[in-house]
Amino acid sequence: MEAYLVDWLNLFFRWFHVIAGVAWIGASFYFVWLDLNLKTPPQWKKDKGIKGDLWAIHGGGIYEVAKYELEPQSMPEKLHWFKWEAYTTWLTGFALLCIMYYWGADQYLIDPTKMLLTQFEAIAISLGFLVGGFVFYELLVKSPLQYSPKLFGAILFAGLVFSAYALGEIFSDRAAYLHVGALIGTIMAGNVFFGIMPAQRELVRAIEAGEKPDARPAQFAKLRSTHNNYFTLPLIFIMISNHYPMTYGHEHAWLILALISFNAAFVRHYFNLKHQGQNKPWILVAGLVFLFGIIGYMLPKPVDMTDELIADNQVLEISKQRCASCHAAKPTQVGFAAAPGGIMLETLDELLVNKPRILQAVQSNYMPLANMTNMTEDERTKMIRWASE
Ligand code: HEC
Known part of the structure; x- marks a missing residue:
């Protein structure tokens, strides 16, 4: 019952987190695009203090957008702020972290083959890392x-x-990746909360007080906003990487994360330049070549097949002992309400259907999850051999 309800909490916050994230990054992409596409306005607009303008068509209507150098001639009655997208993304993300990695620390956060931590210690390290990383930034x-x-x-x-x-x-492979993503997300939300919002409030205050606004806080806010812009693509990669054990389960997982993130930020750079009218397609080509390099580098090592063939029954026995406590119609493992990932591994047919995914999951050491069922190296080798036949 508890596992079932926790699954729902997980689903609810994950869903919410994705929606909020789409709204945040969508708004952020839109404003970056807007800023970089502003054209010099006609004189009459300049006289009103407008720095750039832009025309667009969307949803069956034509929009005229204008950006002021600093203050408009008069403040509008309703000024829209964009901040709750960011805060909600962070809050729901943190809730998800608590539900999945703190509540389920034994399954998802702790990997006893790396460090034998208690749940309390693991959570303390996780929080310490997030706070420390944020302060560093x-x-x-x-x-x-x-x-x-x-x-x-x-x-x-x-x-x-x-x-x-x-x-x-320190942590399980998957938790390690997720924490880098959580830190980047925290830095980004912090940029909004501690940098961009105060600068905007200062701008509005100065205008309302009839003072000349100071341009420096606005420039500093712009810098933070630019950082957020380069963070987006790597961040999204890290967030979806949990579906790809070949990335976080790689023996040099940190290097894979570095290479892919660097490449993603580089591709983001192409779009930033393009919005400013500098089309440099070589960046995309270089990004693609680099990606092929990464794919080649990550190519799984061929499995040594010279030894005796592994009989189906042998693998079924291993699966019953090491996998089926979770991967069953009715899991017996505490904390599991349904077969994880919808994958059941109780019969030979089920094993055969899932062969390629089993290979991936077992070869990358992702499964058995946190090796909770104490699979031996010998069993792992046998399963890999069998699955790669
Ligand atoms: C302690 C519980 C547990 C045990 C034991 C376990 N798994 Fe899993 N397995 C999970 C969970 C949870 C997921 C889903 C993880 C996720 O959301 O990415 C999963 C996912 C998978 C996937 C899908 C991975 C993907 O995303 O493509 C495969 C394949 C898999 N397990 C195979 C195995 C095999 C083979 C074994 C035994 C050697 C095993 N599992 C043992 C909990 C377990």
């Missing part, structure tokens, strides 16, 4: 490094790659 962004974007980017990237490596030594 805030110190960095407020330091003079903010004026050297390349060096800043390199240090930030190195920090994230190092976290991926360190977390991979």
Whole structure:
């Protein structure tokens, strides 16, 4: 019963998290696109303090958008702010982290083959990492490094790659990836809460008080917003990577994360340039070539098939012992209400149908989850051999 209800909580917050994330990143993409596409307005608009304008058609209507250099001649009655998209994404993401990785720490967060942690210790490390990583970013962004974007980017990237490596030594592979994503999401939401919103409130306050707005907070907010923009594609990769054990389950998972994230940010750069009228297709080509390089590098090693063939019955026995406590119509493993991933591994037919996925999951050490059923290396090798036949 408990497992069933937790599954629902998980579904509810995951669903909510994705919707909020779509709204946040959608709005963010839209405004970046808008900013980079603004054209010099006619003189009469300039006289009103408008810096750039843009025309668009959508949903059967034509829109005229104008961006002010700083203050409009008068403040509108209703000014729309975009902040709840970000906060809601973070809050639902954190709820999901608590439900899945804290409540289910033994299944998803802790990997006893890496570090024997209690649930309390694992949660403390997780929270410490998120807070520590966030503080690191805030110190960095407020330091003079903010004026050297390349060096800043390199240090930030190195920090994230190092976290991926360190977390991979502490937590389960999947949790390690997820935590890098959670940190990036926290930095992004923090950029909105601690950087962009205060700057905007200051702008509005100054305008309403009839003072000349200070341009510096607005520039600083823009810098944070740019960071968020480059974070988006890597972040989304990390969030969906949990469906691909070949990534987080790779023996150099941290390196895979670094390579794919770098490539994704690079591709994002292409779009940012393109919105500004600089079309540099070589960036996309280079990104694609780089991706092929990564795919080649990650190619699974061929399984040594010289040994004796593994009989079906042998594998069925292994599966009954090591897999079927979870992968059954009625799992006996505590915490499971239904066959995870809809995959049942109780009969030979079920094993045969799932052969390719079994290979993936067992070869990458993802399954059995946190090796809760104590599968031996010998059994693992046998299952891999059988599944790759
Ligand atoms: C402790 C419970 C547990 C045990 C034991 C277990 N699994 Fe799983 N398995 C899961 C869960 C939970 C998921 C879904 C994870 C997810 O959402 O990505 C899963 C998913 C899978 C998937 C789908 C992975 C994918 O996303 O393509 C395969 C294949 C799989 N398991 C095979 C196995 C095999 C083979 C064994 C035995 C060697 C095994 N599992 C043992 C819990 C378990």
